[in-house]
Amino acid sequence: MHIFYSDQHRAHAGSHEFYRGELVPCFEKPERADHVLAAVQARGIGPVLPPQPFPPDPIARVHSARYLRFLETAWAEWTALGNAGDILPSVWPIRGFRSDVEPVNFMARLGLYSFDSGTPFTAGTWAAARTGADIALTAQAHIAAGHRAAFALSRPPGHHAGADFLGGYCFLNNAAIAAQAWRDQGAERVAILDVDYHHGNGTQSIFYDRADVLFQSIHGDPLTEYPFYLGHADETGSGAGLGFNQNYPLPAGATNEAWFAALATACERIAAYRPAALVVSLGVDTFADDPISKFQLRTPEFHRLGRTLAALQLPTLFIFEGGYAVAEIGDNVAEVLQAFEQTP
Amino acid sequence: MHIFYSDQHRAHAGSHEFYRGELVPCFEKPERADHVLAAVQARGIGPVLPPQPFPPDPIARVHSARYLRFLETAWAEWTALGNAGDILPSVWPIRGFRSDVEPVNFMARLGLYSFDSGTPFTAGTWAAARTGADIALTAQAHIAAGHRAAFALSRPPGHHAGADFLGGYCFLNNAAIAAQAWRDQGAERVAILDVDYHHGNGTQSIFYDRADVLFQSIHGDPLTEYPFYLGHADETGSGAGLGFNQNYPLPAGATNEAWFAALATACERIAAYRPAALVVSLGVDTFADDPISKFQLRTPEFHRLGRTLAALQLPTLFIFEGGYAVAEIGDNVAEVLQAFEQTP
Ligand SMILES: [Zn+2]
Ligand SMILES: [Zn+2]
Numbered sequence: 254m255h256i257f258y259s260d261q262h263r264a265h266a267g268s269h270e271f272y273r274g275e276l277v278p279c280f281e282k283p284e285r286a287d288h289v290l291a292a293v294q295a296r297g298i299g300p301v302l303p304p305q306p307f308p309p310d311p312i313a314r315v316h317s318a319r320y321l322r323f324l325e326t327a328w329a330e331w332t333a334l335g336n337a338g339d340i341l342p343s344v345w346p347i348r349g350f351r352s353d354v355e356p357v358n359f360m361a362r363l364g365l366y367s368f369d370s371g372t373p374f375t376a377g378t379w380a381a382a383r384t385g386a387d388i389a390l391t392a393q394a395h396i397a398a399g400h401r402a403a404f405a406l407s408r409p410p411g412h413h414a415g416a417d418f419l420g421g422y423c424f425l426n427n428a429a430i431a432a433q434a435w436r437d438q439g440a441e442r443v444a445i446l447d448v449d450y451h452h453g454n455g456t457q458s459i460f461y462d463r464a465d466v467l468f469q470s471i472h473g474d475p476l477t478e479y480p481f482y483l484g485h486a487d488e489t490g491s492g493a494g495l496g497f498n499q500n501y502p503l504p505a506g507a508t509n510e511a512w513f514a515a516l517a518t519a520c521e522r523i524a525a526y527r528p529a530a531l532v533v534s535l536g537v538d539t540f541a542d543d544p545i546s547k548f549q550l551r552t553p554e555f556h557r558l559g560r561t562l563a564a565l566q567l568p569t570l571f572i573f574e575g576g577y578a579v580a581e582i583g584d585n586v587a588e589v590l591q592a593f594e595q596t597p
Numbered sequence: 598m599h600i601f602y603s604d605q606h607r608a609h610a611g612s613h614e615f616y617r618g619e620l621v622p623c624f625e626k627p628e629r630a631d632h633v634l635a636a637v638q639a640r641g642i643g644p645v646l647p648p649q650p651f652p653p654d655p656i657a658r659v660h661s662a663r664y665l666r667f668l669e670t671a672w673a674e675w676t677a678l679g680n681a682g683d684i685l686p687s688v689w690p691i692r693g694f695r696s697d698v699e700p701v702n703f704m705a706r707l708g709l710y711s712f713d714s715g716t717p718f719t720a721g722t723w724a725a726a727r728t729g730a731d732i733a734l735t736a737q738a739h740i741a742a743g744h745r746a747a748f749a750l751s752r753p754p755g756h757h758a759g760a761d762f763l764g765g766y767c768f769l770n771n772a773a774i775a776a777q778a779w780r781d782q783g784a785e786r787v788a789i790l791d792v793d794y795h796h797g798n799g800t801q802s803i804f805y806d807r808a809d810v811l812f813q814s815i816h817g818d819p820l821t822e823y824p825f826y827l828g829h830a831d832e833t834g835s836g837a838g839l840g841f842n843q844n845y846p847l848p849a850g851a852t853n854e855a856w857f858a859a860l861a862t863a864c865e866r867i868a869a870y871r872p873a874a875l876v877v878s879l880g881v882d883t884f885a886d887d888p889i890s891k892f893q894l895r896t897p898e899f900h901r902l903g904r905t906l907a908a909l910q911l912p913t914l915f916i917f918e919g920g921y922a923v924a925e926i927g928d929n930v931a932e933v934l935q936a937f938e939q940t941p
Contacts, residue, residue, distance in 0.1 A: 342620040344713040349802040350826035369688040437863035458693040481705035482694035
């Protein structure tokens with residue numbers, strides 16, 4: 254399958270995230286994409302191509318105008334205020350506060366659009382995120398043109414980003430943007446399967462009241478695992494979207510048997526939904542040795558994941574999300590893609 | 598007037614707050630209360646008495662059970678997890694996230710109950726905040742027993758704390774707890790006037806849908822001033838509380854003329870409301886030389902404030918809130934109280 258990639262991701266390299274009252278080095282770093290690129294090239298998964306530039310329109314179909322305006326100008330505003338380091342929020346609107354009025358103050362706008370202080374916004378963040386969305390859109394167009402699958406090797410990841418918020422190392426929701434592009438090109442139904450260790454809260458929230466995009470997510474139980482405030486099993490959609498969102502939270506340390514049982518159920522639902530295409534939020538922080546996650550997948554499991562997805566017989570867009578065991582993520586991603594390719 | 602005070606506030610002494618991507622020394626420090634105590638003693642405003650211990654009940658009338666449970670055990674949990682420094686949040690639930698499910702993870706619970714990372718929770722925070730509430734309740738009881746006024750010299754401040762969230766250096770909402778105590782003792786109506794530079798978002802949110810507690814707040818425009826996400830003029834209450842909340846946001850740099858025009862309107866509303874008592878959230882960060890605020894009050898204005906409040910002829914409970922020009926806040930507070938006392 255074709256791999257879409259750009260070196261532009263390197264422009265996004267945060268120095269620190271704020272966690273447990275301290276600034277600690279970022280887990281989400283450029284080496285992550287480098288390792289994945291090297292692995293898919295080493296295995297000859299397919300040609301690596303640069304993205305096409307897209308206009309802002311397909312991104313604006315998913316993200317709010319005021320949020321995009323903020324992202325576009327954030328670094329310039331920040332430096333104009335005399336700052337030089339990475340941007341992290343320090344105040345935000347929880348329940349009872351207003352989000353309808355956009356403040357003038359920069360830090361207030363940053364907090365309005367953020368749900369953690371672990372997602373540094375740097376000089377190159379917007380360029381990297383924007384290119385990442387182009388990668389997802391280019392890969393989507395490649396499949397829409399008749400190919401079975403493609404891999405959007407974008408960075409930073411996207412599945413934690415909502416219509417108007419960043420967090421969890423994510424700024425633009427690449428999976429949602431690609432799914433929406435399919436819809437806007439005439440596909441009646443699109444399915445998104447999120448196999449990252451962390452719940453795809455951004456993707457869920459974007460499509461929560463819609464029946465035209467099915468969302469399935471297998472992840473660590475939010476009671477104990479990030480992003481904590483979304484991803485429970487009783488979140489099944491609202492309004493027209495009721496029944497079109499399913500979460501499969503599993504306890505930290507869950508067995509691979511439990512994980513594949515959830516995957517089987519998710520795949521059954523996807524098959525029954527009869528989508529025109531499948532978008533896979535491919536995080537490999539489900540890996541047993543991932544430093545911030547607690548599932549137990551290893552090579553045989555990533556292989557089985559690829560075969561299981563292939564069996565759905567759907568046009569399939571893989572989008573890179575999390576995975577922090579830097580040296581190993583390349584092999585884990587490549588194993589999924591290769592198994593998919595080898596399954597007729 | 599009697600001043601209620603306890604040295605217990607010293608137990609709350611955060612080292613740093615997280616702001617603009619950096620850990621910076623705390624503005625809210627024990628010296629603040631020390632300077633106020635020294636000034637009111639130097640002027641002979643009245644006897645300084647310790648608080649009576651109150652049961653948790655009057656606090657639980659304002660704050661949610663799960664929030665109080667968290668505050669009570671937070672430091673023990675934090676240290677049991679192997680941490681030693683002050684606690685600051687790093688992930689939180691903005692719009693679209695759930696707040697109904699309390700996570701198990703400590704940092705997730707902290708974020709559930711926090712709206713900024715500028716409010717360090719320390720080893721002595723709960724003891725100080727709990728004693729601060731006792732101070733407010735003791736002062737309230739003193740007035741309810743027949744005295745004209747009292748000053749609750751508590752620290753940390755309270756007006757940014759909501760029913761279930763901390764922030765803005767605040768943990769328990771002393772003003773709200775005192776107002777609720779009056780209600781629970783049979784007073785039909787209580788008014789709260791917040792003259793701190795910053796909007797009393799916590800107090801507003803606690804009483805927003807109620808007609809039995811009138812809330813008036815004069816403060817820096819939230820478009821540019823903390824707490825940013827609440828405090829606009831169009832927030833006038835909801836449901837039964839519609840019309841019983843008024844905000845008087847003024848631009849940073851507003852003239853004293855504008856400030857006293859807002860005060861006059863607020864006092865008119867209070868008088869028309871005919872409350873059994875008045876609680877004054879007395880922040881003096883309206884001072885012209887305050888390091889984090891932008892109004893222009895000086896000694897003559899603090900004097901005028903005291904006289905204006907006295908003219909309402911209401912049983913009046915003053916509660917200490919903000920004010921960060923440390924050396925001067927004592928004189929500014931004492932000026933208000935002395936002018937009040939000297940006005941028959
Ligand atoms: Zn993840
Ligand atoms: Zn203040």
